[in-house]
Amino acid sequence: MSAEAITPDRTHAHCRSCDSTDLTIFLSLGNLPLSDGLLEPRQLVDNEPRYPLDVAFCANCSLVQILETVPPEELFGADYPYFSSFTDTLLRHSEANVRERIAERKLGANHLVVELASNDGYLLQYYKNAGVPVLGIDPAPGPVAAAREKGIETLQAFFGNDFAKELVAKGRRADVIHANNVLAHVADTNGFVAGIATLLKDDGVAVIECPYVKDLIEHGEFDTIYHEHLCYFSVTALRALFSRHGLYVTRVVPLAIHGGSLRVFVEKQNRPEQSVQEYIESEQRLGLDRLDYYADFSKRVDQIRTELNDLLHGLKDRKARIVGYGAAAKGTIMLNYVGIGQETLDFVVDRNTHKQGRYIPGVRLPIAAPERVLAEQPDYVLILPWNFKDEIMAQQAEYRRRGGKFIVPVPRPTII
Ligand SMILES: [Zn+2]
Numbered sequence: 125m126s127a128e129a130i131t132p133d134r135t136h137a138h139c140r141s142c143d144s145t146d147l148t149i150f151l152s153l154g155n156l157p158l159s160d161g162l163l164e165p166r167q168l169v170d171n172e173p174r175y176p177l178d179v180a181f182c183a184n185c186s187l188v189q190i191l192e193t194v195p196p197e198e199l200f201g202a203d204y205p206y207f208s209s210f211t212d213t214l215l216r217h218s219e220a221n222v223r224e225r226i227a228e229r230k231l232g233a234n235h236l237v238v239e240l241a242s243n244d245g246y247l248l249q250y251y252k253n254a255g256v257p258v259l260g261i262d263p264a265p266g267p268v269a270a271a272r273e274k275g276i277e278t279l280q281a282f283f284g285n286d287f288a289k290e291l292v293a294k295g296r297r298a299d300v301i302h303a304n305n306v307l308a309h310v311a312d313t314n315g316f317v318a319g320i321a322t323l324l325k326d327d328g329v330a331v332i333e334c335p336y337v338k339d340l341i342e343h344g345e346f347d348t349i350y351h352e353h354l355c356y357f358s359v360t361a362l363r364a365l366f367s368r369h370g371l372y373v374t375r376v377v378p379l380a381i382h383g384g385s386l387r388v389f390v391e392k393q394n395r396p397e398q399s400v401q402e403y404i405e406s407e408q409r410l411g412l413d414r415l416d417y418y419a420d421f422s423k424r425v426d427q428i429r430t431e432l433n434d435l436l437h438g439l440k441d442r443k444a445r446i447v448g449y450g451a452a453a454k455g456t457i458m459l460n461y462v463g464i465g466q467e468t469l470d471f472v473v474d475r476n477t478h479k480q481g482r483y484i485p486g487v488r489l490p491i492a493a494p495e496r497v498l499a500e501q502p503d504y505v506l507i508l509p510w511n512f513k514d515e516i517m518a519q520q521a522e523y524r525r526r527g528g529k530f531i532v533p534v535p536r537p538t539i540i
Contacts, residue, residue, distance in 0.1 A: 137180070140355055141189075144184035147181065147191070148181050149178045149180045150179060151425060153178075153179075153346065153461050155177075157174050157456065158194065159350035159453035160199070162451065162479055163482055165482075175351055177351065177457075179356070182361075186360045186361045186412065187361040187364075188337050188356035193311050194352075199351065213515050214246065217379075221387075222254070231254075232255065233255055233257065235257065236259060237259075238261065238302070239258070239259075240306055241263075241304065243260075243262055243264075243271070245278065252275065259291075261283050263280060263281060263282045265280060285316075286319075287319060292322060302330075302332075303333070304333040305385075308355040308357065309354065313354070313355060313365065314369070317368070317371065320369070320390070321392075327393075328392075329374075329389055333379065334386060335353075336384050336385055338384070338412060339383055344425060344536070345535075346425040346457070347455075347457040347458040347461070347533075349457065350453050352453065357386070359376055359400065360408075360413050372392070373390055373396065374390065374393075374394075375388070375396070376399045376403045381511070383511040383534075428534065429461065432533050432537040435531065435539075436506075436531075445502040445504070447469055447470050447472065447497065448471070448508055449516055450474055450508040450516065451479045454510075459484060459487045459489065463487075464487060465487040473493060474491050474492075475493075475519075497520060497528075498520075498526075503529065504528070505528060505530050507530055510534050
């Protein structure tokens with residue numbers, strides 16, 4: 125399905141997975157800037173592009189999705205600033221994942237592990253260190269260069285079925301394919317899954333992680349909805365998508381990372397473990413396969429906006445100094461949707477040196493180094509990537525010891 129099919133005529137949108145037109149919008153976040161498009165100082169004179177964020181449910185295959193498809197060149201351009209290795213939690217999570225796969229599949233020098241959206245090699249480095257051959261595939265030049273510096277063979281490309289066929293023609297097929305937080309990002313969902321089917325050996329396994337739509341809805345995680353993130357998966361929707369390409373979900377493992385995610389194992393043999401049926405049944409019981417389940421989400425999102433605004437305005441009325449922590453995508457959505465700008469936050473800090481000196485899109489808050497929190501000791505730090513709040517509060521233990529307080533916006537705005 126091409127991007128053009130969806131973007132201009134949204135009243136005739138087709139489901140990204142099953143092509144049905146039976147889509148119902150249940151949340152509109154309005155026109156928002158691109159969440160990762162951090163601005164250079166020279167760009168502050170320009171008007172930024174904004175795109176609608178409307179979230180819809182497909183009554184045919186249960187897939188939750190946004191209707192807008194921003195061209196990938198705009199999303200993953202040369203200045204795409206995300207380097208995975210900057211997050212300790214993510215590295216530990218990845219290392220454990222690799223250890224489990226090596227033990228389970230008895231992987232060694234005669235196997236090949238491929239990661240789709242391999243970023244800077246944050247995951248593949250652990251296979252490489254264990255002597256298992258690896259191949260990374262990623263479209264963003266910065267992270268690809270960083271991976272190659274670590275000696276991790278990485279091809280700069282958007283993955284799809286044609287690309288998979290080229291690899292297979294060169295004699296490269298995968299024993300294990302990893303795809304973490306990428307399936308939801310690709311515009312051609314079916315082409316990507318077809319590519320996995322092509323590249324995977326007959327006895328191979330694809331290990332795919334994606335945020336779970338159940339956690340998004342139950343915990344009010346509306347700020348994980350952004351233009352890069354096209355789909356919001358349930359096991360029901362994933363199973364329909366994979367089975368269309370001769371792939372079967374054989375195991376489902378819940379993960380705490382990113383506010384609640386799924387690790388889904390996909391194979392060419394239909395031999396599901398019990399966990400798959402348990403998830404399907406629980407989703408039917410809760411109603412994830414029906415529109416009703418999503419119907420009041422919009423009201424709850426609106427309530428978070430009201431409560432966070434009231435909280436911040438109340439603090440500002442008492443002359444409190446507040447800064448933000450974490451210039452991640454969800455921060456852009458939270459700040460822009462709630463309407464938190466320079467009148468409320470002095471600045472936002474981020475550990476990623478590539479982000480420092482830039483500005484948050486839309487609200488145009490400057491991004492500084494985390495050391496400024498201790499240097500200036502503001503009264504409150506608003507934690508934007510709340511999924512890493514424990515890590516952030518641990519890093520800022522000294523700030524807290526000196527009497528500083530944190531605000532966590534989701535699931536309900538709370539002072540800690
Ligand atoms: Zn569908």
